[in-house]
Every structure is written in structure tokens, then in C-alpha cells.
Amino acid sequence: IIAMGIETSCDETSVSIVKNGRKILSNTIFSQIKQHQRFGGVVPEIASRQHLEAMAHVAEQSLKEADISFKDVDLVAVTHGPGLIGALLVGVSYAKGVAYALNKPLVGVNHIEGHIFANFLENNFAPPFLCLVVSGGHSHLVYINDYGDYEVMGRTIDDAAGEAFDKIARALGLGYPGGPAIEEAAKSGNETAISFPVAHIEENDLSFSFSGLKSAVLNYLNHQKQKGEPIVVEDVAASFQKAVVDALVENTLKAAQLKDVREIALAGGVASNHKLRNELTKRAGDNFRIHFPPPILCTDNAAMIACAGYYQYLRGVKHDLSLNAYANLSL
Ligand code: ATP
Ligand code: MG
Numbered sequence: 001i002i003a004m005g006i007e008t009s010c011d012e013t014s015v016s017i018v019k020n021g022r023k024i025l026s027n028t029i030f031s032q033i034k035q036h037q038r039f040g041g042v043v044p045e046i047a048s049r050q051h052l053e054a055m056a057h058v059a060e061q062s063l064k065e066a067d068i069s070f071k072d073v074d075l076v077a078v079t080h081g082p083g084l085i086g087a088l089l090v091g092v093s094y095a096k097g098v099a100y101a102l103n104k105p106l107v108g109v110n111h112i113e114g115h116i117f118a119n120f121l122e123n124n125f126a127p128p129f130l131c132l133v134v135s136g137g138h139s140h141l142v143y144i145n146d147y148g149d150y151e152v153m154g155r156t157i158d159d160a161a162g163e164a165f166d167k168i169a170r171a172l173g174l175g176y177p178g179g180p181a182i183e184e185a186a187k188s189g190n191e192t193a194i195s196f197p198v199a200h201i202e203e204n205d206l207s208f209s210f211s212g213l214k215s216a217v218l219n220y221l222n223h224q225k226q227k228g229e230p231i232v233v234e235d236v237a238a239s240f241q242k243a244v245v246d247a248l249v250e251n252t253l254k255a256a257q258l259k260d261v262r263e264i265a266l267a268g269g270v271a272s273n274h275k276l277r278n279e280l281t282k283r284a285g286d287n288f289r290i291h292f293p294p295p296i297l298c299t300d301n302a303a304m305i306a307c308a309g310y311y312q313y314l315r316g317v318k319h320d321l322s323l324n325a326y327a328n329l330s331l
């Protein structure tokens with residue numbers, strides 16, 4: 001089965017062709033980062049308009065790269081939430097048009113489920129496993145018992161991990177998107193220079209909280225400025241990154257022990273962070289096997305949507321042309 005995946009939930013217009021849920025024939029990604037950079041974040045109205053302009057071109061480019069044409073597509077999978085509503089509507093409308101014109105099945109995919117399924121691309125990894133989903137808008141610990149059978153074990157009670165990276169990067173003048181900029185600056189910084197607090201909710205609670213850490217970093221920056229003391233951006237970046245990673249790794253290992261699983265996967269944009277990958281791998285030791293997609297499959301892409309759509313289709317899920325988009329679709 002050849003699936004066409006379509007992703008427009010945020011600021012990437014992406015179309016991908018994936019064979020049998022695993023083999024990527026093409027994964028075309030048009031990033032709008034340049035259009036949003038000067039605003040320091042994604043502007044929803046600009047995102048929608050950019051998607052509308054790019055959509056058809058990205059699809060044609062993707063078919064070309066896969067060396068197939070529309071008539072070879074067996075299934076159309078599209079992100080229908082969560083995300084920016086105006087952005088989602090562009091992808092959903094386009095997907096409906098393609099499915100209708102080709103008379104092929106249409107499947108609406110949850111974006112977060114898509115991030116998790118990025119772990120299945122180009123390999124034969126399979127459930128059950130525990131997944132830490134850390135992206136721009138979500139921080140979830142999900143137990144994947146089987147395809148389509150999930151248990152959310154923990155989530156953030158305030159900011160998402162990626163959101164924290166973006167906000168601190170902005171405060172440090174490192175620009176957007178913040179994650180890669182903080183990771184880069186942290187390379188030449190001392191992560192023990194400043195001790196930022198990591199929120200511990202309660203012993204058996206698997207929730208995350210990053211707003212306290214965010215305030216601590218902002219307070220530190222204000223304090224240094226008021227005293228006329230220097231701010232070493234690299235040290236702040238490294239110390240902040242360490243605090244986030246420690247919190248993520250700690251809860252992930254706790255959850256894995258509770259479920260008695262051997263396999264732990266990472267997903268979402270923050271999963272491309274090497275400090276997180278290395279620290280989790282190190283602390284897992286021989287007890288757990290750690291999996292993570294290559295960076296390009298961690299951030300938004302349509303290959304993960306095609307993959308998730310394929311497995312949904314195998315489970316008998318199909319949508320009709322009344323498929324809608326939902327800004328807050330939950331897993
Ligand atoms: P969501 O998936 O929750 O709807 P999103 O689609 O905007 O949100 P993703 O594309 O999965 O999020 O990831 C983008 C986020 O990942 C941004 O917050 C970005 O700062 C963060 N990120 C990307 N690369 C890195 C990195 N190397 N280190 C830390 N964070 C990173
Ligand atoms: Mg993005």
C-alpha cells in the first residue's frame with residue numbers, strides 16, 4: 001500500500017509517500033521558519049496563507065521525488081489535529097480533494113500519534129514500548145501497548161518542553177526556533193555553572209512542569225542585569241538544558257520501571273536534542289533499549305503521518321469527506 005501523508009499543523013508544509021507504513025519513498029518538507037523568524041514565533045495567519053500557497057507544489061514535488069504519480073496512491077492520510085486550526089484546514093481540505101478525485105480512502109491522523117509513529121519508519125521496531133513525546137506544544141509519557149492502544153501516563157501541567165526551549169532562547173536573544181539554538185550554545189557552556197531547580201511534583205506522579213524552571217532562568221537573567229554582572233549565554237543555555245533533560249529522563253525511567261518495559265522511544269522535535277538522547281541512553285544502561293528517529297523525522301514531517309495513517313487504515317479506520325480539523329484533538 002502506497003500512502004500519501006499530508007502535514008500542515010504548524011509551520012511546515014509537508015507531503016510524503018510511504019510504502020507499507022515503513023519505507024519512505026519521499027518526504028518533502030517546506031519549512032516556513034524564515035517567514036516567522038522576525039516575529040520570534042509562528043504567526044497563525046501567516047502560517048495558513050503559506051500552507052495554501054505551498055500545498056499543491058509540495059505534493060507534486062513529493063510525488064516526483066518518489067517517482068510515482070497520483071494514480072499510484074492507495075491511501076490519503078492527513079493531520080487533522082491538534083495544531084493551528086487555520087493551518088490544519090489547509091491540509092485537510094487538500095487531502096479531501098485528492099481522496100475524492102482519486103476515489104481512494106481518507107484517514108485523519110492525530111499529530112501526536114504521528115510523532116510517535118516516526119519511530120517505525122525505516123526499521124521494524126514495534127509495540128509494546130514507552131514513548132516520551134516532547135514537542136513544541138506537548139510533553140507526554142505514553143505507553144504504547146499496541147498500534148492504536150495508548151495510555152498517557154504523564155503530561156506537563158504547564159509549558160511543553162519545546163515551548164520552554166523556545167521561550168528561554170528568546171530571553172537569551174538566540175532566536176527562533178529555540179531548541180537547536182540552545183543546544184548549539186550549550187556545547188561551549190558549563191552545565192554546572194548555574195543550578196536551576198527541576199520541578200518534582202510527587203514521588204509517584206509522572207507529570208512534568210517547566211514554568212518554574214522558566215521563571216528561575218528569567219529571574220536569574222534579571223538579577224544579573226540589575227547587579228551589572230555578566231551573563232554567560234552558553235552557561236545559562238547549558239544549565240537550563242541540563243535541568244530540562246534531567247526532569248525528562250527521570251520521569252521516563254520511572255514510567256518504564258512501572259510498566260516493566262524494555263523499550264523506550266523518543267518522539268517530537270525535542271527528541272532531536274543530543275543531550276537528551278545521550279543522557280537517557282546513558283542512564284538506561286543495560287536495563288532499557290533506547291530508540292529515537294533521525295532529527296528530520298523528530299520535527300514535523302508528513303512521513304510520520306503516512307505511517308500512522310497506514311496503521312489506522314489496517315485497523316479499519318476510514319473517514320469520509322465530512323472529516324474536520326480540531327485544534328485540541330487529544331491522543
Ligand atoms: P506539537 O507537535 O506539540 O504540535 P510542534 O509541531 O510545533 O508542536 P515539533 O515540530 O515536534 O513541535 O517540534 C518543534 C519544537 O522542538 C520546538 O519547540 C523546538 O524548539 C524544539 N526542538 C527542535 N530541535 C531541538 C533541539 N535540538 N533541542 C531541543 N529542542 C528542539
Ligand atoms: Mg515547526
Ligand code: FE
Nearest residue numbers: 135136299300
Ligand atoms: Fe509536531
